[in-house]
Amino acid sequence: TRRTDNPRVVLLTPGPYNETYFEQAYLARYLGYSLVEGQDLTVRDSRVFLKTLSGLEPVDVIVRRVDDDFCDPLELRNQSMLGVPGLLEALRAGHVAIANAVGSGLLQSPAFMAFLPGLCRHLLGEDLKMPSVATWWCGQKSAARYVETHFDELFVKPAFRSHLAGMSPDRPLSAGELAALRERVRFQPELWVGQERVELSTAPSWTGEELAPRPVGLRVYLVATANGYRVLPGGFARIAPAEGGRFISMQRGGASKDAWVLHDGPVEELTLLPRGAGSVELRRVGNNLPSRMADNFFWLGRYSERAEAAARLLRATLLRFQPESTGTAFPLIAPLLEALEAQGQLTTKTRQPEWRQNAEALEADLLAAIFDLERAGSLRDLAAQLQRLSMLVRDRTSTDLWRVVSRLGERLKEPASGRVFLAGDALSVLNQTLLHLASFHGLARENMTRAQGWRFLDMGQRVERATYLCRFLDCTLKSPEADNPSILEAVLEVADSTITYRSRYNLLPDIAAVYDLVLLDDTNPRSLVFQLNQLEKHFQRLPREREQALPSPGYRILIEAVARARLLDPRELSRATSRWSETEPARVVRQMLHELPRLSDAIAVSYFAHSAIARAAE
Structure with missing residues (x-):
């Protein structure tokens, strides 16, 4: 890598649809790293560069959160849209350092769990401090025979990360599915492991309405020090979405929570941020903005303004909507309806003759322009787009701004409760929507540096x-x-x-x-x-x-x-x-x-x- 006292560090994320994106955005914002996706980086002459508004800027360190085989479509999975073409070439040339080195994901393979007790005794001369889940790798003949004999008692799954499907944690397999899985294990035993079935412990968890028992898993961390490894206090807890679950997955509805260890007195405050050596060099601006992030900010501005304009136009139309005299009042609201149609909020002009005679049809169309998520251009659809874009810039905006956008979407979901909404009810929602959007604009203009x-x-x-x-x-x-x-x-x-x-x-x-x-x-x-x-x-x-x-x-x-x-x-x-x-x-x-x-x-x-x-x- 370049010899520099201030290296450019980026956190490479799969994107906002990844189940741990919030944690990635939080970590990037906390450490001051640029949160980037594969398309933000490019490799030129075996060096990695970040695409910014001022051009290409060299990258020294990548904190990788993309799976191994998705990192480089040139040398690994060629259909990957998450990686950086040429990344491995730059890594081999020594021009970039990658934390979570490419290939380290292999250590998470279940096959290694079968060897943990023996490795611990061989390398450290002692047993594991905490027993591991009993695991049998079918690549060993004795283990394969044990799995074959106890097939119905074990949980059989792939030994390595792959497209293979083993037993489902969500439902028991049918007799035919079990027979087919048994044949696949016999045909390629080295690709499978059998594990004992473990009943997860439970902890009280807030479900949104009440405290209820939920299966919980705790991941603890160790760090290497000059005096050996040290276990960090606390940990990372994962909660299953339903009671009785035997498997916790963020991809299947699981949630993450902080785990705290109680102490009987004050504790030392820990931070990952380094202390400055001597005086800090004062700055007026941060790192150059990545081009994709500038694109996201640009469209965040467009959608926030589009939502406000749509709310104002819909409110003006509803205020002039008179069901008892739609025919005579129609010429005065026709330009407003035409504008709503031009903006994509209302249906086509073929409905206008019906609107003249049928106030209910017009009212239903106006309400759909506010609340129908399936209608492209509706106010609720615009709020959803605004929330999506806010997620993309979450590492560069305040928590207050995110709260405002989240509440905006919740307000427009209220009719989904089943209660019939009328034009008068919709006016109240529009007024509240405009207040939320005014809060958004105010926070952006008053709190963001120029x-x-x-x-x-x-x-x-x-x-x-x-x-x-x-x-x-x-x-x-x-x-x-x-x-x-x-x-x-x-x-x-x-x-x-x-x-x-x-x-x-x-x-x-x-x-x-x-x-x-x-x-x-x-x-x-x-x-x-x-x-x-x-x-x-x-x-x-x-x-x-x-x-x-x-x-x-x-x-x-x-x-x-x-x-x-x-x-x-x-x-x-x-x-x-x-x-x-x-x-x-x-x-x-x-x-x-x-x-x-x-x-x-x-x-x-x-x-x-x-x-x-x-x-x-x-």
């Missing part, structure tokens, strides 16, 4: 807010009732600008004044121009923009959009007595709907995808 993670989070929010606003305004300007005060009130409400408008004008909404406020007012944090201005400030602080003489493709798109928006004259809307969709403001809004996705794609190409654009590693 580093690269926050910058891409805010950029995602600005791109999404501008896109959602333009899509909504495009729908309202197409309406023949675009200058109706009721529709203009809805525009102000969805753009959260009602109080600002009333404090300035103190009269019924005017189309030119309303669109000036939500499109061009650079002091309004909800306006289009405000979003574009903030994006321009962020672009000026991005690493590659400061290094290049000419603006990048994304920055060029943004500069043109800012100039186009600033030249708008909203008074043209007042001069148009109808066909507002043919005015210059409406054309610019539609053009923004074309340019903003291009801007998002350009950001992704420049900062989230590493190929030829990656800076050459030195």
Whole structure:
């Protein structure tokens, strides 16, 4: 590895769908390591590099949490998407150190348990301090005969990690399945072991509703010291999901808990963090952000803003929903319904004739747009996406932020209890949802340092807010009732600008004044121009923009959009007595709907995808 006093250490994880991802994220955050997946790393000239926003940065140490055979698809399991191509080449060249060395997983094979008593007596001259589970490796003839004789009394399973299936801990095998397993053991005995069946001890466990006995397993740890191995206090406990289980697996519903050893007095405080030698070198920024993490922050910002915008639009629609007069009120809510459809919250236009005549159908569709997890784009679906992305950046965000996102998802699950929800009930849920999202935005803006993670989070929010606003305004300007005060009130409400408008004008909404406020007012944090201005400030602080003489493709798109928006004259809307969709403001809004996705794609190409654009590693 490189000779350095400050090595770059990363923790390689299989990803958020792994059953121990929480522990991996916690450990990475605690130790200050970068939590990375295989796609975050690349091997160049037998050296491992981390893909970051500024280019490729060398990696010195990898704490491995990916199974052995998934580590390198070039030399091991070639279909693996979790590993790093060329990792073993870099390891053999001595350019990277791997904690949990590749191949060490072999020691967890059940076959070795058959030899623990003999090894202990041979190497240490004593018996095991704690007896091991009696195990017979069928690769030995005497052990194979014992397993054959006591087949129904033992638990037979693969001797090594493999795709082979032995006895199931969840259910007894049928007579036919037992006979087939017996034949497989006879055919390849070296691949199987037999173990005595062990009844697990139980401990009181909180199930979410009550304390109940659950099978528990305790894993203890030893560390090597100058005076030999030392057993660490406490341990790692695993709890089975149901009473009477004989097997504990995190992949099958098991849970992990801390194990504490009681003491009769104060105990020494332990930490894994090293103490600084002498004075600490002060810093203003942390390690460079990995490109995938920047991508996650960007989309976390987009989905948080998309969820808020959807909640505001759904609330505005439900407030104007009048079941007893749907037919007459329909022209006033039609632009809102069209906007919901354009955003993916409602079904297609073929339902609109039915909505005019059937208030129940419209109400059911609006409620589904809030609570239906199976409907892509529903508020509950957006909350689920937000929670998924929050999990991906959990090692870089606060616990409070995670709590807010978790409670957001729980609030939208309430109708699943079986109680019938009506529009009035949904309004209460939407109000609570907006409060949770406001908490999310507040925690992000007030607690995150102005580093690269926050910058891409805010950029995602600005791109999404501008896109959602333009899509909504495009729908309202197409309406023949675009200058109706009721529709203009809805525009102000969805753009959260009602109080600002009333404090300035103190009269019924005017189309030119309303669109000036939500499109061009650079002091309004909800306006289009405000979003574009903030994006321009962020672009000026991005690493590659400061290094290049000419603006990048994304920055060029943004500069043109800012100039186009600033030249708008909203008074043209007042001069148009109808066909507002043919005015210059409406054309610019539609053009923004074309340019903003291009801007998002350009950001992704420049900062989230590493190929030829990656800076050459030195």
